[in-house]
Amino acid sequence: MRSKNDPRSRRRSPTFIEEARRRQIVASAITTIAGSGLAQSSLARIADEVGISKSVISYHFAGKDELIAEVITSLLSESNRVIKSWVDRAPDPTAKLRAYIEGSFAFMIEHRANFVALVDIWGSFGTVEAKRAFNAAAYEPCRRHIESILRKGQDTGEFRQFDRRTLSAVIQGAIDGVMLQWVFEERAVDLADCMAELISMVTMATRTFE
Numbered sequence: 240m241r242s243k244n245d246p247r248s249r250r251r252s253p254t255f256i257e258e259a260r261r262r263q264i265v266a267s268a269i270t271t272i273a274g275s276g277l278a279q280s281s282l283a284r285i286a287d288e289v290g291i292s293k294s295v296i297s298y299h300f301a302g303k304d305e306l307i308a309e310v311i312t313s314l315l316s317e318s319n320r321v322i323k324s325w326v327d328r329a330p331d332p333t334a335k336l337r338a339y340i341e342g343s344f345a346f347m348i349e350h351r352a353n354f355v356a357l358v359d360i361w362g363s364f365g366t367v368e369a370k371r372a373f374n375a376a377a378y379e380p381c382r383r384h385i386e387s388i389l390r391k392g393q394d395t396g397e398f399r400q401f402d403r404r405t406l407s408a409v410i411q412g413a414i415d416g417v418m419l420q421w422v423f424e425e426r427a428v429d430l431a432d433c434m435a436e437l438i439s440m441v442t443m444a445t446r447t448f449e
Contacts, residue, residue: 273352332392
């Protein structure tokens, strides 16, 4: 807990410059964790990566736990934001579902370090509660997003009737299952091929039969 004398406690909101510095530190943490692993990524090492002193990190974050929490938030929110932008541009539920998958894989391809870091952090949680909290933060927004697309497709008659919650979990599970294989061994899977096959499978799974 921060003391009343901690300048961060007295500040109502960070300035633009402080926000920029925080983002820089978070980006450095992601790079460091992806390259060295969470256990080896001390605050000093993260500071070296970005060319600042450890005290600068300590000014913006109460400790490593707070920084890692911000890293998780940043990784998840950026991914969700990019995928949403893909979906929002698509004209109808069928195209939106395809865009969700395409956006997910495109973000993976462009941000491998993000996923390497996220998986390493994911594996570091030592309690059931921490794992459940992370999974809720990581998966619930994804399932809700997919489910909303499926609902629209059913409402318009583009999709057959099925349990949306279940299929949402299956689709997200397929995306993340490929992602995990790719994180552990980059050459083990071809992301473009996996994306194409998943789109084909989901299209067949959702289409109406006349």
